[in-house]
Amino acid sequence: MKIAIDGPAGAGKSTVAKAVAQKLNLNYLDTGAMYRAAAYAMLKRGIEPSDRTAVLSALPSLSMEIVYDAGSQKVIADGEDVTPFIRTARISKGASDIAVIPEVRLKLVDLQRNAAQHYDIVMDGRDIGTYVLPDADIKFFITASPRERARRRFLELKETVPEADIDEIERDIIARDKTDSTREFAPLRQAEDAILVDTTDMNREQVIDFVSGLIAEKKRR
Ligand code: CDP
Ligand code: CDP
Numbered sequence: 001m002k003i004a005i006d007g008p009a010g011a012g013k014s015t016v017a018k019a020v021a022q023k024l025n026l027n028y029l030d031t032g033a034m035y036r037a038a039a040y041a042m043l044k045r046g047i048e049p050s051d052r053t054a055v056l057s058a059l060p061s062l063s064m065e066i067v068y069d070a071g072s073q074k075v076i077a078d079g080e081d082v083t084p085f086i087r088t089a090r091i092s093k094g095a096s097d098i099a100v101i102p103e104v105r106l107k108l109v110d111l112q113r114n115a116a117q118h119y120d121i122v123m124d125g126r127d128i129g130t131y132v133l134p135d136a137d138i139k140f141f142i143t144a145s146p147r148e149r150a151r152r153r154f155l156e157l158k159e160t161v162p163e164a165d166i167d168e169i170e171r172d173i174i175a176r177d178k179t180d181s182t183r184e185f186a187p188l189r190q191a192e193d194a195i196l197v198d199t200t201d202m203n204r205e206q207v208i209d210f211v212s213g214l215i216a217e218k219k220r221r
Contacts, residue, residue: 001120004128007142008177010149013124019208021122031125034108036086037075039094049098096176102185129191139194148200
């Protein structure tokens with residue numbers, strides 16, 4: 001079974017994808033982590049993720065591997081486990097910048113499709129239903145209002161980043177959604193056959209129950 005989950009930043013994609021993967025005993029691939037890892041690896045080499053020429057010359061030597069440790073995904077980029085370092089605002093922006101470059105996307109999409117060939121999988125990202133797995137068994141487009149998505153990210157951050165500012169988070173999210181949905185190659189877009197789930201007024205459990213219910217129904221048919 002292949003399940004595609006797409007949507008804008010902070011909509012709850014990975015929360016739902018992880019829960020569904022656990023319930024149905026499927027593998028989970030967080031493709032956003034791969035774009036984040038690519039941005040991190042470039043910055044580490046002193047390259048701005050938006051500098052297309054420099055990124056293209058470094059791309060052939062960028063190595064990336066996804067490994068699972070006690071069920072959780074780790075991304076190894078250039079031989080380093082970058083998982084703990086890729087959730088910052090700087091890397092979010094860098095990921096969105098590097099994700100515009102088609103050659104970067106093709107390299108990562110190759111790895112993603114390869115994983116889907118070998119395992120039953122739930123994948124979340126921006127272009128899974130439209131580009132990476134157009135033949136997925138079931139597709140979801142998960143969204144929520146920008147304010148609600150910023151509120152969720154703010155609650156998540158405030159313990160570790162006391163200076164976190166909800167308005168700034170909302171501005172960053174809106175800017176990233178714009179970059180993601182206006183790029184030319186594989187932009188963020190709802191696939192025609194995706195089920196739209198607006199989670200603005202839904203809590204985690206409600207979203208997980210709703211999505212798992214539809215998947216169970218699909219499996220029965
Ligand atoms: O993967 P994506 O960026 O779409 O979002 P996420 O990381 O799954 O969720 C962002 C935050 O919102 C997490 O802290 C979730 O626990 C929370 N969340 C929520 O409060 N209500 C939901 N219906 C879904 C997620
Ligand atoms: O969790 P959040 O929604 O904040 O972001 P993410 O899913 O970790 O993705 C980070 C960035 O990677 C996004 O803003 C996109 O620019 C890019 N991305 C993409 O272009 N295609 C994907 N399939 C996944 C992520």
